[in-house]
Amino acid sequence: MSVSSLxxxxxxxxxxxxxxxxxxxxxxxxxxxxxxATPTCLPPGQIPPKPxxxxxxxxxxxxxHILPQPQxxxxxxxxxxxxxxxxxxxxxxxxxxxxxxxxxxxxxxxxIRCPADMDxxxxxxxxxxxxxxSFTYRFPVKQSGxxxxxxHSNMQEAMGLYGAIIIDPAxxxxxxxxxxxxxxxxxWSATHPDRIxxxxxxxxxxxxxxxxxxxxxxxxxxxxxxxxxxxxxxQWAGMNMAATDISDVTxxxxxxxxxxxxxxxxxxxxxxxxxxxRLRFINASAMTFYDIRIxxxxxxxIQSDGQDVEPVTVDEFRIGVAETYDCxxxxxxxxxxTVFAQTEDRTGYARGTLTPHAGMTAPxxxxxxxxxxxxxxxxxxxxxxxxxxxxPAHDAPPLNVENQxxxxxxxxxxxxxxxxxxxxxxxxxxxxxxxxxxxxxxxxSPSRAITLHLTGNMERYIWGFDGKKxxxxxxxxxxxGERVRFVLINDTMMEHPIHLHGxxxxxxxxxxxxxxxxxxxxxxxxxxxxxxxxxxxxGLWAFHCHLLYHMDLGMFRTVVVS
Amino acid sequence: xxxxSLTLRTIMLAALCLPPMxxxxxxxxxxxxxxMAGMEDMDDMDMDDMEETHxxxxxxxSAPSTxxxxxxxxxxxxxxxxxxxxxxxxxxxxxxxxxxxxxVMDHGTYxxxxxxxxxxxxxxxxxxxxxxxxxxxGTDHDKLWLKSEGTMNGQGRFSDGDHEAFYDHAISTYFDAxxxxxxxxxxxxxxxxxxxxxxxxxxxxxxxxxxxYFNAQGVAxxxxxxxxxxxxxxxxxxxxxxxxxxxxxxxxxxxxxxLSDADMGLRLRYEFIxxxxxxxxxxxSGQYGGGMGHAGHGWRPQTSTxxxxxxxxxLRAWY
Numbered sequence: 018m019s020v021s022s023l024x025x026x027x028x029x030x031x032x033x034x035x036x037x038x039x040x041x042x043x044x045x046x047x048x049x050x051x052x053x054a055t056p057t058c059l060p061p062g063q064i065p066p067k068p069x070x071x072x073x074x075x076x077x078x079x080x081x082h083i084l085p086q087p088q089x090x091x092x093x094x095x096x097x098x099x100x101x102x103x104x105x106x107x108x109x110x111x112x113x114x115x116x117x118x119x120x121x122x123x124x125x126x127x128x129i130r131c132p133a134d135m136d137x138x139x140x141x142x143x144x145x146x147x148x149x150x151s152f153t154y155r156f157p158v159k160q161s162g163x164x165x166x167x168x169h170s171n172m173q174e175a176m177g178l179y180g181a182i183i184i185d186p187a188x189x190x191x192x193x194x195x196x197x198x199x200x201x202x203x204x205w206s207a208t209h210p211d212r213i214x215x216x217x218x219x220x221x222x223x224x225x226x227x228x229x230x231x232x233x234x235x236x237x238x239x240x241x242x243x244x245x246x247x248x249x250x251x252q253w254a255g256m257n258m259a260a261t262d263i264s265d266v267t268x269x270x271x272x273x274x275x276x277x278x279x280x281x282x283x284x285x286x287x288x289x290x291x292x293x294x295r296l297r298f299i300n301a302s303a304m305t306f307y308d309i310r311i312x313x314x315x316x317x318x319i320q321s322d323g324q325d326v327e328p329v330t331v332d333e334f335r336i337g338v339a340e341t342y343d344c345x346x347x348x349x350x351x352x353x354x355t356v357f358a359q360t361e362d363r364t365g366y367a368r369g370t371l372t373p374h375a376g377m378t379a380p381x382x383x384x385x386x387x388x389x390x391x392x393x394x395x396x397x398x399x400x401x402x403x404x405x406x407x408x409p410a411h412d413a414p415p416l417n418v419e420n421q422x423x424x425x426x427x428x429x430x431x432x433x434x435x436x437x438x439x440x441x442x443x444x445x446x447x448x449x450x451x452x453x454x455x456x457x458x459x460x461x462s463p464s465r466a467i468t469l470h471l472t473g474n475m476e477r478y479i480w481g482f483d484g485k486k487x488x489x490x491x492x493x494x495x496x497x498g499e500r501v502r503f504v505l506i507n508d509t510m511m512e513h514p515i516h517l518h519g520x521x522x523x524x525x526x527x528x529x530x531x532x533x534x535x536x537x538x539x540x541x542x543x544x545x546x547x548x549x550x551x552x553x554x555x556g557l558w559a560f561h562c563h564l565l566y567h568m569d570l571g572m573f574r575t576v577v578v579s
Numbered sequence: 580x581x582x583x584s585l586t587l588r589t590i591m592l593a594a595l596c597l598p599p600m601x602x603x604x605x606x607x608x609x610x611x612x613x614x615m616a617g618m619e620d621m622d623d624m625d626m627d628d629m630e631e632t633h634x635x636x637x638x639x640x641s642a643p644s645t646x647x648x649x650x651x652x653x654x655x656x657x658x659x660x661x662x663x664x665x666x667x668x669x670x671x672x673x674x675x676x677x678x679x680x681x682x683v684m685d686h687g688t689y690x691x692x693x694x695x696x697x698x699x700x701x702x703x704x705x706x707x708x709x710x711x712x713x714x715x716x717g718t719d720h721d722k723l724w725l726k727s728e729g730t731m732n733g734q735g736r737f738s739d740g741d742h743e744a745f746y747d748h749a750i751s752t753y754f755d756a757x758x759x760x761x762x763x764x765x766x767x768x769x770x771x772x773x774x775x776x777x778x779x780x781x782x783x784x785x786x787x788x789x790x791x792y793f794n795a796q797g798v799a800x801x802x803x804x805x806x807x808x809x810x811x812x813x814x815x816x817x818x819x820x821x822x823x824x825x826x827x828x829x830x831x832x833x834x835x836x837x838l839s840d841a842d843m844g845l846r847l848r849y850e851f852i853x854x855x856x857x858x859x860x861x862x863x864s865g866q867y868g869g870g871m872g873h874a875g876h877g878w879r880p881q882t883s884t885x886x887x888x889x890x891x892x893x894l895r896a897w898y
Contacts (some may be wrong), residue, residue, distance in 0.1 A: 138679050418750070465667070466669075477749070487682075500664065
C-alpha cells in the first residue's frame with residue numbers, strides 16, 4: 018500500500034472515510050491471512066467500511082515485531098491488536114472463534130450487554146474454548162458506541178489479545194464528523210506476565226525506580242525544609258507505604274502503544290484542515306492509566322463507555338483501564354498535532370499524530386511531573402470540617418494479611434480529575450462533568466445498598482474486596498429485576514477501574530435522571546462513590562478491578578443474578 | 580550512616596514489639612497539618628529529572644480544574660424497599676463454576692529464593708567465604724520456608740552452618756509465624772533444635788525475624804534485621820545484623836551462654852537489575868563469652884572475646 022487517497026471535500030453528512038493508504042505507516046503484526054474472508058486487515062485505527070454480522074476469528078500465536086526483539090503473541094486473524102469489529106445496533110452478530118493455541122482461550126465482549134453464556138468469562142456460564150476447538154458467539158446487539166473485546170483467559174489479554182468494537186447506532190450518529198479513528202492504547206512488555214507477577218510477589222516496588230532516596234532528600238529539603246521532608250517521609254514509612262506508589266508496573270518494563278505501535282513508530286491519522294475528526298479512545302492496557310491531550314486542540318467528549326454524554330470541551334482527560342471515551346476534534350490549521358497519552362506515573366507515553374500530510378509531525382510535549390500520593394489517597398483527607406466528618410464505616414474491613422489500610426475518612430472525589438491532573442492549567446475532565454443525553458430507563462429507587470471496600474496488601478501483593486480475595490469470598494447475589502446501589506470505598510492508595518459485566522452501572526454523580534451510564538468506573542484512592550445497577554439480565558457475572566494483576570490476584574467477585 | 584549500635588538497638592526494638600506495632604499502625608495515624616507540604620512535588624528520579632511545573636496561565640475558553648476537588652460525602656438519596664424488592668439481601672446461592680473452573684486463580688503458589696550474602700571477607704593474610712540465603716514455596720498464606728547460612732575459613736573449615744526448615748503461615752498484615760527445625764551442620768558437632776519464630780516487615784520498612792530454638796540441652800534465640808537505605812534508586816546501603824543467644828554454653832561448638840555471637844554487615848549494593856546486585860561491605864563477626872576456644876575450632880583465638888572486622892565484597896541475587 019502506498020499513496021493515500023484523501024477525501025476531496027468535507028462531507029455534507031456524517032460518514033466515515035477510509036484512508037486506504039495510511040497502511041503504508043506500518044501495520045506491524047498485520048499479516049494478511051490467506052484463506053480468511055473477514056475481517057480484512059486494515060491499517061491500525063481504521064474502521065471497516067461497513068458493519069458485518071458474521072465474523073470468523075482465529076486465535077493463533079503470531080510473531081510480532083513491536084520491540085527490537087521479536088516476540089510471539091496471541092493474535093486474532095494474525096493481528097495485534099485484533100481487528101476492529103464493526104457491528105450495527107439491532108443486528109444479531111455471529112462470531113465463530115477458533116482456537117489454534119495450545120491453551121484454553123476466550124473472548125469477552127467488554128461493555129456489551131449480552132446473555133451470560135455469551136459473555137465469555139471461563140467458568141461463568143461459559144466453558145472457555147479448548148485448544149483446537151471453536152465456539153460460536155451469537156447475540157443481538159442492543160446498544161451502540163465504542164467498545165472492545167479481549168481474552169479473559171490466563172494472561173492473554175496482557176500479551177496482546179484485544180481489539181476494538183464499533184457499533185453503529187440504529188438511528189444514525191448523533192454528531193457529524195468527517196473522519197473516524199480508533200485510538201486503542203495498550204501496554205507492552207518483553208517480560209511474560211507470569212514473571213511480572215512473580216517479581217511483584219517478591220518485591221512490590223520491583224518496577225518503581227522513582228522512589229524517595231537519600232539523594233532526593235537533600236533536594237526536597239532545600240525546597241521544603243529538612244524537618245518537613247523528614248516528617249513526611251517518616252509518616253509514610255511509619256505506615257509501610259510509599260508516596261511514590263503510583264503504578265505497579267511502569268515504563269521500566271512497558272512500552273506504551275497506540276494502535277499497536279510504539280511511540281517511535283508514530284501512529285498517524287490523516288485529516289484535512291477544517292474537518293471534524295472523531296477519535297475513539299480505548300484503554301486496552303493491562304495495568305496503565307493514561308492522561309490524554311492533543312496540544313493545540315480542544316477535545317469535545319461526546320461518549321463515555323459507548324454512551325452519549327452532553328458534549329464537554331476539555332484539554333485533557335484521564336482514561337482508566339478498560340474505559341472508552343469518544344471525542345471530536347476540529348483541527349483547522351494546516352499542521353500536525355500530537356496525540357499524547359502519558360501514563361499516570363509519567364514513566365512513558367503512547368503517542369500518535371494527526372496530520373494533514375503523511376510524514377508531518379508535531380513536537381512531543383514533555384511529560385508532566387508525576388504525582389506523589391498524599392494523605393488524601395490514604396483516605397485521611399484533611400478538610401475544613403474534619404470534626405463533622407464521619408468516621409470509618411462501621412462495616413470497615415479488618416487489617417489483616419490481605420488488607421493494609423482502612424480509609425478513615427473516604428471522600429467523594431468525582432469532581433477530582435485525579436492525582437497528577439489537579440491545577441495543571443488545563444481543563445481536565447472529571448466524572449462530575451459526565452451527563453447523559455438520555456434519561457435513565459429505570460427510574461426506581463434502589464431498595465438496598467451493597468457496600469464494598471476495595472482492599473489490598475501491596476507488600477504481599479494481594480488484592481481483594483473487604484479484606485478477602487476472590488477464592489475466599491462468597492458471590493454477591495442479586496434478585497432478577499431488583500435495583501441496587503453499589504457503594505465502593507477505596508481503602509487502597511491506588512486507582513482501581515471497577516468493571517461489572519453484563520449490567521450497566523449508573524454512576525451517581527449528581528446528574529439525577531441523567532447520571533452517566535458506564536461499564537467501568539475508576540475508584541480513586543481514599544474515595545467513596547456509588548452507582549445504581551438494575552439486575553435485568555440473569556446469570557453469573559464477573560465483577561472486578563480491570564487492572565489485570567489486581568484482578569488475577571483476588572480483586573474479583575462473582576455477581577449472581579437469579 | 581547508621582552506626583552498628585544504632586542499627587542493633589533499632590532492630591532489637593523492632594523485633595521485640597512487632598505484632599502490636601503492625602496491628603495498630605494504620606488507624607491511629609492522624610494527618611499532620613503540614614503533611615501535605617511538598618507532597619505534590621516531584622521526587623528524585625533515576626530516569627529523568629523533570630522540574631516541577633505549575634503553569635499559571637489557563638487555556639483560553641477553559642477553566643483550570645478545581646483547586647479543592649474533594650468534598651465530604653454527600654448524603655445519597657434514600658433507598659426505598661418494597662415488598663417485592665426487600666432491602667434484605669437474598670440468600671447467597673451455591674454456585675458451580677462451569678467445568679469447576681473458577682474465573683480467576685488467585686490462590687497460586689510461588690517459588691522464590693534469595694541469596695542475601697554470597698561474599699568473600701578479607702583481612703590481612705586470611706580470607707573467609709560466607710553465604711546466607713532463604714527460599715520459600717507456597718501460597719499467600721502457607722509456605723515451606725528454608726534458610727541456610729554458613730562460613731568457610733581459609734583452611735576450608737565450615738563453621739556456623741545453620742540450616743532451617745519451617746512451615747510458614749501469614750498471621751498479620753506484615754508478619755508470618757514460622758515453626759520447624761534447625762540443624763547445626765558444619766565441621767563441628769551436629770546439633771538439632773526445634774524452632775518457632777516470626778518474620779516480616781516491621782514499620783518503617785525494617786526486615787526482621789526473631790526465632791526461638793529448643794532442644795534437650797536448653798534454649799536459644801536468634802534475632803535478625805536489616806534495612807534498605809536508598810541512596811539512589813539503584814544504589815542501596817543495607818545495614819544488617821544477626822545476634823545469637825544461648826541458655827547454656829556448648830564449648831564443642833564454641834557457643835557461650837547469653838549473647839554468644841553476632842554477625843553484622845554494612846553492605847552497599849548496586850542493582851544493575853533488581854535481582855542481581857554486586858556489593859561491597861564492611862562486615863563484623865564477634866564471639867563473646869568464654870564458651871569458645873575449643874581445640875576443634877583452631878581458627879578461633881583462646882581469648883574470651885573476639886571481634887573480627889573485614890572488608891567484604893559479594894553478590895546478592897534472588898529468583
